[in-house]
Amino acid sequence: KLKEGLMDFGDLVYYVLRLFKNRPNILKKYQQQYPFVLVDEFQDTNISQYQLIKLLSPTKTNPELTVVGDDSQAIYKFRGASVSNIINFIKDYKKARQITLKNNYRSNQTILDSAYKLIKNNDPDTLEFKLGISKNLISTKPVETQNIASLQKSQINYYLADSSEEESDHVAKQILKLSKSYKYSDFAILVRANNHSEPFVRSLVRAGIPYQFLGPGTLYKQPEVKDLIAYLRILYNLEDSPSLFRLLYMDIYSVDKKDVSLLLTFAKKINQSLFNSIEIYLSYFDVSIHRSGYEIYKQNIPLLKSETKDKLLKIYQMIIKHLGLLKTNTAGQIIYSFLEESGLLDILTNYKTESQEKVVINISNFFNKLKMFESEHEDASVFAVVDFINMSIEMGESPLISETDITSFNAVNILTVHSAKGLEFPVVFLVNLTEERFPTRYKKEIISIPEALIKEILPTGDYHIEEERRLFYVGLTRAEDQVFLSSSKFYGEGKRIRKISRFVIETLGEEIINQQLNIKKEQKSQLTIFDFKVTKQPSNQVTKLPSNHYPLHPNFSYSQLNSYKTCPLQYKYLYVLKIPTLPTASASFGTTIHKTLQNFYNEFIKNKKINKIKLIKIFKENWIPTGYSSRAHEERMKKEGEMILNNYFDKYHNSSLNILGLEKLFKIRISEDIFLSGKIDRIDKLKNNEIEIIDYKTGKKPAERELLKNMQLTIYSLAAQDKNSYNKKLADINLTFYYLQTPEKITLKKNMEDLSKTKDEIIQIVTEIRKNEFNPNPGRHCDFCSFKIICEAWK
Known part of the structure; x- marks a missing residue:
């Protein structure tokens, strides 16, 4: 830090103390410069800060020193503050005169009396008790x-x-x-x-x-700032469909929602990102956009409104223009150009309401952060800024919204x-x-x-x-x-x-x-409050659509049910609107491990003597490189994958395994109009006609109570019982999770009550899904959600 000329908050005090102790002449200079010292909020000082006070105002010199403190408000212990400094001050400065301030100009007497009644429970560790004084405050607030x-x-x-x-x-x-x-x-x-x-x-x-x-900084979570971040992310990666989805829904564009839905269906059908799908669509109206190979998509082109086509063309041309500026312009310059070309700048500079003023202040603060980044970093490109913002968000950090009153x-x-x-x-x-x-x-x-x-x-x-x-x-x-x-x-x-x-x-x-x-x-x-009138449509409330708006598919999977349980709005984005998502490191890593073990055990069925070297070779062949934040991150996860598989092989693999099936598909009836389908990683045959259903997990092991409630294992039991699959008795079904990071093997059995409860839960979830009730369910999971950039509930 010192080589770079930097200090943290602790250093600021520590090095001054060291300087004063090692250089008496400098200390004397500052003692003469500051003959009068006033310390406010003295109860919040730490040991080092008190030492600094004593050096500037030595006890032997009868200094002109005043400290003001209230031990009842000492709340910064986690920062190192020491309330005992007040007691030590009285011992160190024996000639100090004590003045008790009892008049309160803020609160009424009822509040003060109740607060006093509370704080008396800290006796005998209060100044009042130790010094024999009264701190029962008196309200001076006129009625x-x-x-x-x-x-x-x-x-x-x-x-x-x-x-x-x-x-x-x-x-x-x-x-x-x-x-x-x-x-x-x-x-x-x-x-x-x-x-x-x-x-x-x-x-x-x-x-x-x-x-x-x-609270702590939430600037990056303000809707108007999320809009700007989304645009930067589009330029950073054209495959970022959630960010482009947010752009289409911005008020300045307000692309028809039905047309956006058709575009998303088109993207899913042709297996392309939202941006590529828009480009393919526009290529049929503008020859300059046409690319070789686009002809094959002609029969799937959606029929959109003329107004939508014009808006999409305007957005597309702006993105293409800004892509051409990436090498020469900073992120701040490009965002300013976006505000100008989109028409947002005119709207913002002519605000008429307090809420619009708040939007302007937030955007202004975002620009100030971009300027600060430019002044501190040689590379202030879109790529550098997006990397910085993504890292900040992942770490839970964000600048303050405002420093205003x-x-x-x-x-x-x-x-x-x-x-x-x-x-x-x-x-x-x-x-x-x-x-x-x-x-x-x-x-x-x-x-x-x-x-x-x-x-x-x-x-x-x-x-x-x-x-x-x-x-x-x-x-x-x-x-x-x-x-x-x-x-x-x-x-x-x-x-x-x-x-x-x-x-x-x-x-x-x-x-x-x-x-x-x-x-x-x-x-x-x-x-309780069930009767108050909603005076405006909340920004994070999803409008309920008619029950026949989405087709009532009878088929569901565990992943769909779990997604709806986590957050109904996430389910809508993922399975109803089918918004394409970027690959993540955890998904790529998990798929690689699963595919490796599947291929390894396919080989094992043919050759029981297959070894660990072959397992690692298969792992390298199956490696999926997408989703990692950097090459270093990818290499680190590769090493972790090899370690996981080595540990698994040593602890759990043996040549006597009797494998009945790998990646086995199933489909079972839950009720008259609900079917559940899925895939089981591995099924082994055990003694006494029992089977073991195995699921590999690359994530962390949850708490035991969560394991016992796990719906996925119960669904596997239902599948194994089904007459069309293994037709097994419940007592003969063993359910195993392999937590590969640890590694740890957890085996459970389910009873009829578990199966009945899970069936009821599945029916309840599907019933809710079919109501088209996709309201957000904010929580810690939001920080890891692929759709947080378009979700107003992420705050």
Whole structure:
């Protein structure tokens, strides 16, 4: 780092300390330069920073030093902050005068009293307890300045929901009710972790409530920025059909949806990318586009509207033009040209609404990032920029949306409690208040520091819970008028009732909590939000199509069912619209391994003495090179593949195997109008007339409970029982997963109850599919989805 003239944040303090200790003359210069020192937020300083303060203002010189700190707001332990610096300061600077600041100009007295009641649970590890002072804050907020809505109701409310969706909908309903007395920007939803925000985003969107997420950088996830990234990706790789699909659906083009569907069907039929299919289509109207060999596709050319043809030609010509500029122009120059030629620039420069202004600011910030990239990198081409953006997205990084004032837009603010420190809002919602969410579960440090080496004063209580309690205190005291606390009995697919956070009980008392727990079911249904009117069509909601819009195919596969379970919208893109996708490294690697083992065991059936050398040779012959991020990545995966196969051969292959079938196709009836088809990797014959159905897995082994619920193995049992395949008794069917990375072999058996449950689940999923209900299901899987560039739910 030093050779490159670079430092990280820790270096900035460390090297100054080293300089001051090794060069007294320099230290003296700065002591004279700064005779008066004021340190704000002193509770957030770490040991090194405190050492720096003591060097600049030595204890022996009676310095003009003022530090301001509140141990109740010490929430940066994870950054190395040491709340014990405050105690040490009193010991080190014995002549320091202590002034207790008790007047509070933000919150009303009810909020302050409740927060004080909470934080007292950190005794005896508080300054108040150790120094014998009082920190019970007094509100100086005049009653006349408080919002009338807050005076008419309890200023701290608690709501217990049955599900996370009910909790987030309740928050949206409360905001709608209070919006008559407050602006949307007066509301803040505070979450403990960024990924806790997703249900609340969905509920706000459904209710037509504007919001802004003020967590870590999400610039790359803004729809208008995703449009620009999609265009760069098209130029980077013309085979990137999802990105081109997004371009066609942009408002500036709005290509007819039915025509886009016809184009996708055409692409699938002729086995070409969406771009090539558009080129082939246009070649029949423009001789200059025609390529040799396109004649064979003439009979399949779709019949599209004249308006669609004109739009496609405009898009195609623009892409071709920009492809010609790749060698000479930077990504920023090409994107600016795209804005000009598409007509977007005129629209953006004549914005009339606040939401349009927000779009302009986001695009402007994206251009600033491109300019910064150009200034820091010699290569600022489309290829370099797309590589950088892809890498950033894969690592979960994205620039901040905006550095502007958080209240500049009239929108509900969603942010973490840590991000909210130093901010204030008239109405605050503290959500997801259950044990293991807030407070979070304690995670032991990977490398723990021996107590003998720790320089700070350690608390007598549970320091993790005390830190979480201080964080809760910070959340409460962000509110000026009202606080709404809420939690849910269940989150996600969990079946265990969650405990209400101890902090809620400490803040409100047992009586208030018991009132919520005793609310009757019929009373509770009146409190939940099922009746609010949707005031606008949410951007990530997929319009339901007539039930006869898509043909009701009777045949399904496990992959289709699993895709719909993961995300109905992903299913639509993949199996209804059939949008072509780029090959991925994991798919290419998995296919290579499967094909290798299939070919190896085909040879084995003929020659039982086949060896490991032959296995590796087959692997190299079957290698699929597409989808890898670089040549180095490909070579690394090749080595991993060889290692996986070597380990598998040594541990599990033996010459006594009795193989009944490889890559065996099956088709079974689930109900009168539902059939399930698939392919089994391998079937072995065992003793006592039993068989073993084998499936190879190149991914990581899931948790045991997930394995037991695995639908794929149960489907294999149904197939093996079928009279038209192996007609086996259930007790004679062994189901095995080989997790090749480990390597590990997991063998299970299924019972009739498992089969019955799986059949019911299949029927339920197919019934939902046939309703054409393809709403998105956002989650962590979005980060690995091939369609995230076109999906508005990826935020």
